[in-house]
Amino acid sequence: MLSAVKRYRALLTATLRACFPRTSAYLREQHGSALSHAYPHPNAPLVSGATSRVKSKATAKARAKGAAKPRAKRAQPASEGIYGPSPLSVTTGQIQAMREQVKAAVGKGLLGEPSDEQWTMITCEHPVARVFAGAGSGKSSTLLLRVVFMLCHLKVAPERLTVISFTNASCAELRGKLVELLQFWSYPFDETSARRCVRTFHSAMGMMARQALGDPRWFEQSGRGRSGEPDDSLATGSAQRAVLKETYQSCYAENADFRERVHRLLGAPPPASGKPAGKAPLNLYRLPGEFRALPLFEAFQVQAGFAESIGLRPECLTGDGMSGVEEDFAEALALFWRSFNEQLAARGLMTFNHGFQQLTETLGDNGSSFGETALIPFSHLLIDEFQDISPQIVLWLQAAQRELTRRGQAVSLMAIGDDWQSIYGWRGSSPELFLDFDRHFPGKGRLKKSRVLRLETNYRSVAPVMEDAARMLAEVSCKQDKNCRAAKVTGPGDHGVKLVPGFDLRTGMDALLEEVTAQCSLRHTDEKTAVLLLSRGNDALKRIQARLDPALPVRALTIHRAKGLQAEVAIILDDCEPPPAHPFRNALYARSGFFRSSYDQAMRDETARLAYVAITRGASRVIWFTHNTQGAAGALVNRRS
Template sequence: MAAVLIFNGVTVSNEHPHAPADLTPPAQLPWLRRLAARLLGRGLSRLQAQHRDSWFLGHATGQRNGHADGLRDGYERGRAEGYEAGRQVLVIRDLRTQSAAVPGEDDKLFDDWRLPLTAELKKRFKADVAKRLPAHAQPSAAQWKLIFSDTPSTCVVAGAGAGKSTSLVLRILLLRHYLGFELDAMTVVTFTRESRKDFIQRLLQVFALWQLELSPVQGRELVRTFHSRILPLVRSLPGFNQVRAFETLGHDMPAGNEAAADSNPFDLRLNDVQRQQLNLCYHDLLEQSPRFGSLVGALRQEALLLKPVDPDHPDVQKRVQVTQLAAQRDEELCDVIEDLWFAAGAWPIKGIEPCRDTVQIRGSRFHVQGRLEGLDAWVVLGFDPSESAQYQRPGAKLTVRAEWAVKRTLFQAFCDKQLIWLDNYASAKRLAAALAGDAVAGPGFEYKVKGELAPAPLLDAFVGAASFIENLGLDVSHAVAAMSFAPGDSDGPFFEALALFWKALEAHLLAQSPPVMTYNRMFALFGENNPENLKLLPDPLLRPLAHLMIDEFQDVSPQIVSWLRASLAEIRRRGPAMHAGRGAQHSSLMCVGDDWQSVYGWRGSSPKYFMEFTKAFPSPAHTRVMLVDNYRSQQHVIDAAEHLVKGTPAITGKKARASGPAAELPLAPVKVCERDEVALAQTLVEHYEQGETVMMLYRKSSDKSLMEQHLLAILKVDSSLPPSQRRFKQLTYHSAKGLQADAVFMLGDCQYLTSSPYKNQVYRMAGLGKPGDAQAFDTAQKEEVQRLAYVAITRAVSHCYWYVERPNAEAVNQPRASALVDGRQAFFEDLRGQ
């Protein structure tokens, strides 16, 4: 039987090529022949040679009927045969595209693998834990999920007091002892020296329970900060084997001890050694760049000259009524303040001509102390904050501080002369050094970037702004080039000067012997924008990053995320050869954190990467663990803290519950009170004398000094005890993270009082914030003040007291966490106004 192939619409058959065509009726004769045949037929009929009717009858029944029958029979037979043959037709359709084939791209950071955990191994490990750890330390079901996660990436949402540290220690024990992973294939990352020290101690204790040898040196090698892990990578590059971090200059540290490189990533304070390098670079740049010198001159004038105030401002209107009285006492006030400056060794200042001249303020004469010829400006000495606020002139009704404040306000509103108001001794000494041409002196004045709470020495302000930009993963010069400021805005010249200075500083530091580099520069060298540098690293340096466990991941910065992603991608690129002959194979990442405790956005950190973990670290398989049990605080403390952050963007499904011994604690509401230092101290002493641990948290360093006057007795008693027996701590809200006390006393509200134009710009450049939000950084900070209050409250085990000042007129409409307190809730007791 014939077979037919239909290929892309073309029919191909193996039938004989000369098969007969279908039969058709005979064609009709031409009309001349038909006429001749008819005449001949009639003649034959007359001769009786034929019978006409018989011929027509035969023609009809023979030819026509036979033809029709033949067609019908042939059709039926052909249809049946064709149907049978059609069943054997094979249809091939080519659906391939005509364009060139391109394979897809695997953007995953990990191989598709699983931790080899068998049911028997899990059972044995659980049995060992039950035998060696006390009952109260046994993991919960959620904690076992963390310990036994077998996917390449794991995100652990761990609220306050969730027992995450013990779980991570057991995870390390599982990998090392039960699965045979080498210690040099793992790194546990903590953010601060304190948390690192505590984790190492726990690790050593647990390994000892299993009678496993783990030396303190091995513990310090395993548990690291990000900074101590990046330094060996840089030192492996040609010419940088002795490079030092700028942040560690001036700190006593054994040479070559990378593990000791634990500078606090959130500490921006500069020491004298660091500042000397800044000043040397500044001096050289002034000589090399006229443009830089011009910019600094403009910034100096902007910074030193007293800022005007609207005469209609309420403070001005209140003080203008005593203008004449203030003028009458002004000479005596100048004498008193000059005496204080003389005693402090801050006056006279070389470069400023001392002269007791006068200026007119609304028809009254006030005095100035000097004149700065370079700016053609008068100089007035202020009242240094270190002096006692209660200091008074003999016979005066007001304190010197109050008299000085009146004079300053009047000068700001009504003085039409260029005026430099020196607020403190330190700023005057810096100015004196700069005017004297000291080669290692900086610019000698402070500058306040818009959005910052206070002015800072110019070079310190440069470091702060550059660090923020780099923490966001941006290059300083590129970021500055993308900024824009309104005409006349002094931040424009500031950032132009910053770009010039930062480039010069990096070159200056590298020219030192040994060379110096900032940590941000180190991370950038091995970030996603420089993958070729990672290829230069030998396997032993990358291997510790293969299996990462990172705590406090909500505080990670875009800069660190870029480095982590690049490192994991390079480890995967190298493939199995990197792990040949070893127990630890492939790579993995476990991140532990709590987006409600993200409080370092002012330094460039963001909870975005924790909240969008699977997007930031794509993986073939992923595990999420929710640790909702709180083993620290009684339920009212938990509920009050969560109430304050419920309006912030957060990971869904979070609701903590008091568990273990904490669930048995008596319920006590968080008490919110009017600010009262005496009452705070009295209640704090009561808790301390009951044998409880006590923590006082403050927002400003001046509050700490103020409270120490009321707590001298406790400070004396507690400091005399051995460190392990001390029960009183004073900390900032930020530095209290990870700690706890039976009773916590919070002094001060959590407020966002400013707006930062430059941070809003670079925040958007870094892809942070919601699309279309022009004030993305400000928005993030308004949410962060709520999270900071959450952190402070959740330090409490049983009792929490919050003493809040009333907002002033300028801050009343600014976001503040205490405004979210709801006294109708059982977990709050709002005593304000009572």
């Protein structure tokens, strides 16, 4: 007799395989090669040994349902190596030439002398490497020197190398510095070359889609009168909202099942049977676990986007294993998303997520159909902020480099990031992917495992700031241990986190403004920004900015936006408490098969990491105004004592 847990797992596994053939096949393949893990394993992965016992039945069922697409060729197992088996050819002569040129650049004040750990990264010969770079460890400048080394000394053709970073702002900064450095190396590389070379994930995907998917029209860009690069930062605008609303109305009008679920979700009486459906209700709805109430069609879009980024297909979701609100939401979402996909097809549009999905599927099923030009730029990848990568992007990158390997092309991947600074879990990213890197990006032969490099010297913050920041992560189990060292000497007046508890902006605004002004006049470093004012949301920041003297060297930003920036003083305004439990996302997380922790646990950890990011923006001092001390601020008090 199977236990209830085993029956539940088998049921979910079969559903997973039927609904998400590509992702589940991938996870099944690489599960066998999973490495041992440095952190506990609270939830056993759903794709377990039990999977193989239900394999043939589930596959047959999926085929019968037409869920599994016919494949032109069998995808290579994910556990089969992609990189190597030989290291990159790096000679002592090439390293010597690089060192001499760097020395000359340092002499001209173009850059600082790289440390030994930075040199190891710059000249690494392993074709698949991951670099755990602590906050303020100079990863961006080292990444650029690595690019210079590859182009100028290893003679990698520029059209084969792509640097990927997360935001347009960070890409712009990297491009500017790269052009400057390469000019010093007398390497022909202008603004246009830099645009081609340094991209966001969405722009890189768009470049591939232009060649391989016939230059799709992107849903996210529709109605904006712009045809530039795909850009992740685009918020849902009126044109997007109109399509979502129309989908919602038509789904409501045509589908009694959808109507019923919508009424249950909104707490409305059941729809009258036998009568025309009428207009769909537009009441706001807050899914348990979410901060904001939204019209249902927007709530569906938000959750569907999350599901897609963790490798699931919203249109195939079922409520199996869920109950109450979550079950209704999942079933309604699946109906909605099927209609939405039809609306997109009718309008000749594609979402960015579908772009990633389609490219991944085509590469796996029929990679030989890809023209060489679509793939070549992905031969040598350097990825910044790797800790914020999502399963969807892992699958896509992996498929692209696997196809290049299949064609006999040399490929390499350098992933640079700081799992301690992973703060985009709410959008589907997870530091687990960086920690489980070798599962997803395996090498061949002796190079089966990636080379692990560490940048542990912090050039930004004094030791008391770093020590308090590290205290934030004491309870986070899913992390890479690091031994970060401060290069800066603690000066008079420097301090770690000074907590100001019981703070209320309504009554404490004047005291806060006084503190900000005082900190600006206490400057004793050459940081361009004296104070970074940081909060999780924009509301408090806007109110403070309205009262701040605009001449002060202060920037007010959300913690997410401040990532990568620094100031002499960081002033934090947030309790950094974890969000409420999110049963729906917990269920999606479990189905994804990529994660060990639950979504709620991931969010608790992420709150600690958010506090870590905020604290590490401060070079000399950190002041934390907080209402209560139950969240991360409280943890700091406890851990200091």
